[in-house]
Amino acid sequence: EAGVVQSPRYKIIEKKQPVAFWCNPISGHNTLYWYLQNLGQGPELLIRYENEEAVDDSQLPKDRFSAERLKGVDSTLKIQPAELGDSAVYLCASSSTGGYSYNEQFFGPGTRLTVL
Amino acid sequence: QKEVEQDPGPLSVPEGAIVSLNCTYSNSAFQYFMWYRQYSRKGPELLMYTYSSGNKEDGRFTAQVDKSSKYISLFIRDSQPSDSATYLCAMRSGGYNKLIFGAGTRLAVHP
Numbered sequence: 001e002a003g004v005v006q007s008p009r010y011k012i013i014e015k016k017q018p019v020a021f022w023c024n025p026i027s028g029h030n031t032l033y034w035y036l037q038n039l040g041q042g043p044e045l046l047i048r049y050e051n052e053e054a055v056d057d058s059q060l061p062k063d064r065f066s067a068e069r070l071k072g073v074d075s076t077l078k079i080q081p082a083e084l085g086d087s088a089v090y091l092c093a094s095s096s097t098g099g100y101s102y103n104e105q106f107f108g109p110g111t112r113l114t115v116l
Numbered sequence: 117q118k119e120v121e122q123d124p125g126p127l128s129v130p131e132g133a134i135v136s137l138n139c140t141y142s143n144s145a146f147q148y149f150m151w152y153r154q155y156s157r158k159g160p161e162l163l164m165y166t167y168s169s170g171n172k173e174d175g176r177f178t179a180q181v182d183k184s185s186k187y188i189s190l191f192i193r194d195s196q197p198s199d200s201a202t203y204l205c206a207m208r209s210g211g212y213n214k215l216i217f218g219a220g221t222r223l224a225v226h227p
Contacts, residue, residue: 040124041219043160108159110158
């Protein structure tokens with residue numbers, strides 16, 4: 001079974017440039033998460049989707065971040081414009097929906113973003 | 117103060133040692149307690165989870181939860197160099213609620 005796929009794995013951009021990250025979850029997983037992981041820290045949730053619907057986006061900085069999950073499968077996270085403080089690893093995860101399923105989230109390898 | 121506190125280490129032990137990793141938390145509503153392992157340049161992967169208080173064993177790994185002290189532990193017996201990774205505790209309350217992760221403890225097991 002294929003795991004969560006993310007691309008690109010690494011991205012280097014200059015500040016004020018836009019950037020986009022793509023995620024393909026595990027087949028059949030209706031719940032998709034985007035996390036931010038700073039160096040030496042644990043992941044922090046940015047947004048959670050149940051199918052196409054964003055049901056928890058309270059931690060997403062909406063002035064510069066946006067996300068979409070068209071057709072309830074792949075998802076894209078965008079930053080525009082990027083700031084120096086956005087340098088971090090962006091993790092995508094997926095899980096089945098409901099109950100104990102939320103405990104077992106399957107993570108992709110992440111996209112390491114460097115903003116110069 | 118963070119909701120979940122975890123000593124970042126690093127923790128260095130010889131192969132075969134028993135390792136103890138710990139987290140403390142402040143939110144008494146947490147009911148589910150997870151341990152994730154993260155290798156360098158990889159995403160976290162779930163090792164095990166526990167509901168409420170008590171112990172859970174899976175092979176060389178044992179998770180303990182003491183809700184009265186708001187303290188959770190992960191024990192690794194007969195540690196191997198392949199156990200070298202960052203161990204993240206995570207927890208959430210009932211229903212759906214987002215996972216709150218600790219900062220992770222870096223473990224190095226040397227031959």
